[in-house]
Amino acid sequence: MTTAEEFKAEGNKYFIEKNFEKAIESFTNAINASTEPNYVLYSNRSGAYASLKNFKQAYDDAKECVNLNPNWPKGYNRLAGAEFGLGNLENAKQTYEKCLSLDSNNQQAKDGLKSVENALKARNTQNDLGLGAMFQDPNLISNLRNNPKTAELMKDPELVGKILNIQQNPKANATQLLTDPRLMTIMATLMGIDMDFPEENKNNTEPKQEAEQEVKEEIKEDPKEEIKEDSKEEIKDEIDNEDVEMTDASSKDTADAFKAKGNTLYKQRKFDEAIEQYDKAWNTFKDITYLNNKAAAEYEKGDYDAAIKTCELAVDEGRDMRADYKLIAKSFARLGNVYLKKQDLESAAKYFDKSLTEHRTPDVLNKLRSTQREIKIKEANAYIDPEQAEEARLQGKDFFTKGDWPNAVRAYGEMIKRAPEDARGYSNRAAALAKLLSFPDAVQDCNKAIELDPQFIRAYIRKANCQLAMKEYSHCMETLSDARKVDVQYNQSKSIKEIDDLLNKATYQRFQALEGETPEQTMERVSKDPEIVSILQDPVMQGILSQARENPAALQDHMKNPDVAKKVNMLVAAGVIRTR
Structure with missing residues (x-):
């Protein structure tokens, strides 16, 4: 017969392996096999449910855990995390505060309370709970589909429909957040909040180590194991824990001192020494600000590959420790700057976009737009090919001769892309556009042709004909006057008769009697x-x-x-x- 302890050990094993469904099954078996209610088992199962985003079940188990042991701080962390996941922000805030009343040094409760307060602040900023600003990004759906945290959720068409409804009318659809926990996950992602609610300080451990540490700590909380331990040893453990908290606070001050030295060296352009100080700060206390500063020094030093690694580490660590989304945005923005320096425009645009997803700033937005423009210019330049431009010109001429004006426009458009500095492409396309009675577009093409080649008489004449067709007599006459000067100066007056005839035609049409006019x-x-x-x-x-x-x-x-x-x-x- 399998005992509750064996089921519990099995559940712990599955939890470490992130097989949360199996973990829930094992913890359920452990609960059923227990001779008396065990609050640790309910806490463990609540954590497994929360990992699957099943916050309703996580809440029920956390509530039972707190009922069984009202003096255990970790139970309140479980309960607050589930309430947060369900969107009950006020309750989550109160529960985290209850945890801190039992253990004022509980870092998980401090971080959780800060996240809840940020969420409340964002929600209360507007009548629509802040959703208008949060969901206004036109690229929201694609960004969520590309985000590892929300990619699976976005495969559900029903959920995508709800997000689109919120985009269209945030105020009317805000209440959906309270009925669909998945929307809370989406909102938390947009705010840069991690909804995984890890148990302890995650800053110094890999994911597997974190889970193992969590399980070990919960095993130590088993009532039977507590009885086996010596009471003096328990007191000693409590004192050691308090010493650790005090050391962490002291370490932060020490790390900030290292950072200050690094900043001074950075301003003096002593980048190697600055990097050394930022490393000391990071190794003393885990705050990704130090990594961001280190990456800046590596960037200025010209060690771009090192800066990329440092920024990637800052993002990964920042996600784990639920760092301020603005700090993570800076890491992404710095990655964009590094790739921009390396002339990898596509990667630069990708990371500028990621930065804006975390936190929108005008500076990064301008960099993204500028980079996107450069990408378009780069693509256009790569497309230039004089030989293929000539093929397109001949193809356009053939279509024009056959009276196939739409295909002539298309072929001359291809010529323009292949040889954007050749004025003939614009002039020829203008001729085809004029046949399609698209006179304003034809005038624009003629203007471009004249800009590229001010001596191109044919472009002047085609422009004047289009203006005459639109009855813009004054503009037509101005164009012909310019054409006459160019023809006399550069073309030995070869087109002077055509220009004068067109000028006379425009002049007489301008002043001829209108229909029914005396x-x-x-x-x-x-x-x-x-x-x-x-x-x-x-x-x-x-x-x-x-x-x-x-x-x-x-x-x-x-x-x-x-x-x-x-x-x-x-x-x-x-x-x-x-x-x-």
């Missing part, structure tokens, strides 16, 4: 045109026109001036000057 109405409208008014008020033009009335042949001499010719032609088109 000649008098047309003249009245034209006389109010700002450009016509400006020409007629120009003293120089007034003198030229006055001279032309007395001697019409003199006007021909003035027309040799391009500016005067332009203004005279506009007056002729507007009907202000009539020719026979």
Whole structure:
């Protein structure tokens, strides 16, 4: 027949192996086999339930543990952890305070109380329990799916639906947190709170060692084993424990002194000596601030691989000891900076994003956006290939000739990606866009072509044609005026006739009678045109026109001036000057 002690030992073994289902089964058998209620067994089973996020069962067992032994501090830690997991933050706070009233030096209760107070503060900040700010990240779902702590949970479509509901209406859906413990786990992850609730100080042990230590401590709490121990030995153990607490407080002061020396050396750019001091601080007392400082020194020293290892250690240790999420965010941000220095842009962006998941700051957000822009530029530059650009141009020309305008646009777009500095790609795509009556986009492409090659006459002419089609006569005439200057200066006036013909067309269309308009109405409208008014008020033009009335042949001499010719032609088109 298997005894309660054997079942308990079996449960402890499964607990260490993290096989919590088996551990629960063994502890249940131990409870059933016990001749009298054993609070340690209920505590152990509560811990196993909590590890599976089954906080309701964890709460029931922790409650029974406290009822059986109201003076055992660890039972209250179990109970508070379960209450926290269920979202009963006020009750969890009171329970942790009860634990501290029994053992004021209980570090687990201190850390747990701090986590609960942080959660309460975040929840009470807004009417929606703080969920609006917490769930506002547009990348929330993908971040949760990539987070090891929440990846399994996010496989449930029902849970994903609840998160989306909270995003859309935080205030109306906040109460779901009280009915679904999984949402509390999600919220705790967003706040940087660890919901695993380890039993003792986890700072100096690996996960397996932590579980073994927990089990050993609970075995020592067995009532039968307590009876076997000598009372003097128990008193000695209590004194030793108090000495440890006092030493920890003293160690923190010593570690901070090492850190202060390291900071001084860092400012003096004595990075090796600073790193040595930060190591001493870390080895004296486990606070990831020391690791973050060490990584900064390694970064400045140029030892990037060492800085990466230090930051990764800071994240791992910080998770274990439930460090402030802002400190973990700094570790991730520093990893991003290191990878940025190593020109590993993808890794840098990944860690900047992780940092923002922990704690959102403008500085890191700007770095993430800047890095993402660099990645796009890098990808665009890697795509450049002049030979494939020429293939795309010829393909676009073929489509254009066949009248397949959409595929011509696509092919010329590929040409632009392959050769972004070739103005022909933009001009050719503008021609295809114009065939599709997409005139504004065509004008933009022409502007880009002109920016790349200010002497590209064809781009000016295509732009003017698009502006004429949109009845933007004034802009069209300005474009043609610029084209005329470029053609005369750089193209030996080869396109001057085409430009002038288009200019005359734009001028006459600008002042032609509108449908249903009488000649008098047309003249009245034209006389109010700002450009016509400006020409007629120009003293120089007034003198030229006055001279032309007395001697019409003199006007021909003035027309040799391009500016005067332009203004005279506009007056002729507007009907202000009539020719026979």
